[in-house]
Amino acid sequence: MDVEYLSEVHIERAANELLTAYCVRFEHPVAPPVPAEEILECQLGLSLAFADLRERFGQSDILGAIWVEDGAVVIDESLDPDECPGQEGRYRFTVAHEVGHWALHRHQFIAAGKAGLFTDEEAPSVVCRDQPRSGKPRIEWQADAFASHLLMPEPLIRRSWAEVHGCPEPYVATGEWANRRARFGAREDEYPTVEVAHRMATVFKVSGQAMQIRLLALGLILEKQPPASLFG
Numbered sequence: 193m194d195v196e197y198l199s200e201v202h203i204e205r206a207a208n209e210l211l212t213a214y215c216v217r218f219e220h221p222v223a224p225p226v227p228a229e230e231i232l233e234c235q236l237g238l239s240l241a242f243a244d245l246r247e248r249f250g251q252s253d254i255l256g257a258i259w260v261e262d263g264a265v266v267i268d269e270s271l272d273p274d275e276c277p278g279q280e281g282r283y284r285f286t287v288a289h290e291v292g293h294w295a296l297h298r299h300q301f302i303a304a305g306k307a308g309l310f311t312d313e314e315a316p317s318v319v320c321r322d323q324p325r326s327g328k329p330r331i332e333w334q335a336d337a338f339a340s341h342l343l344m345p346e347p348l349i350r351r352s353w354a355e356v357h358g359c360p361e362p363y364v365a366t367g368e369w370a371n372r373r374a375r376f377g378a379r380e381d382e383y384p385t386v387e388v389a390h391r392m393a394t395v396f397k398v399s400g401q402a403m404q405i406r407l408l409a410l411g412l413i414l415e416k417q418p419p420a421s422l423f424g
Contacts, residue, residue: 195300195331203334206295207341210235224352225397226343228287232265236294240287242269249319256286257316258293260301265290266316281399285339286320292338293318297331343398344406353412356391363388364414389413 214235215222232238245254245268256267267287273280301317320332328336354360365386372384385400393403407413 195297195334197330198296198334200337203292203296203337204341204346207292207338208345210291210295211342211345222345222348224348224395225284226288226345226348228284228291228343231342232287232291232294236263236291238263238265238291238294240265240267242267242272244269245319246270251319251321253322254319255282255322256290256320258290258318258320260294260298260317265294280397281393281402284343284397285399285402288339288342289320289335291342292335293320293331296334296338340402340406340409344396344403346410348396349392349406349410349412352392352395353407356395357388357412362412362414362418364417366414366416386413 210231211222211226214220214227214231217235218230220227220230229240232240239262241264243266245257245266246252248254254268255271256265258265265287267283267290270276271279271283271286273283297318318331320335350360357363363386365383368386369383372378372386373380373382376384378384383404385404389404389407390400392407393400396403404413408415
């Protein structure tokens with residue numbers, strides 16, 4: 193489904209408003225890890241379940257799906273954190289991603305009359321797949337951006353960064369990336385997840401990769417040493 197353009201600022205604001213509404217309603221302090229399941233079920237009133245979506249849709253890269261009219265979210269059983277604890281970060285991001293579809297796109301689904309990628313009456317509004325970031329359609333990029341802002345809000349990230357990193361200053365990852373590339377045989381254009389991103393990911397219960405992308409976007413991890421200030 194082709195959706196309208198939304199700026200990153202708009203998406204971040206929508207995620208912050210939802211998180212604030214949840215915290216006010218349930219008198220829940222804003223602290224990591226952000227409770228994605230509770231926001232989906234308690235704040236939005238959606239149902240959440242697991243199923244073998246890959247078998248159902250005959251595609252090996254399915255992560256989740258949302259039925260807007262039914263208010264139902266289903267996550268592929270391969271991400272069930274009780275059965276696969278190592279998938280907890282990816283599971284939580286997928287839940288937040290589906291929340292993003294609800295917050296950003298449900299009115300467009302309803303206005304379109306038909307939902308998404310299939311034509312039968314039981315088809316989901318959208319099926320979410322494991323795709324490269326560079327090749328994702330707009331609707332999936334927007335839901336990813338929403339999930340990132342919901343699970344890793346900037347104020348919480350900066351507060352935790354100072355505690356985990358030991359200071360509020362950015363970390364220049366050039367040397368660690370070079371060492372990790374050499375160790376794992378990675379290409380020069382690859383950026384293995386650095387240790388501080390893994391430590392931050394543990395606090396927020398997201399994947400190390402998702403956290404590193406967020407820290408790069410916020411300028412807390414740098415690719416190279418910044419030039420010395422003229423006034424420093």
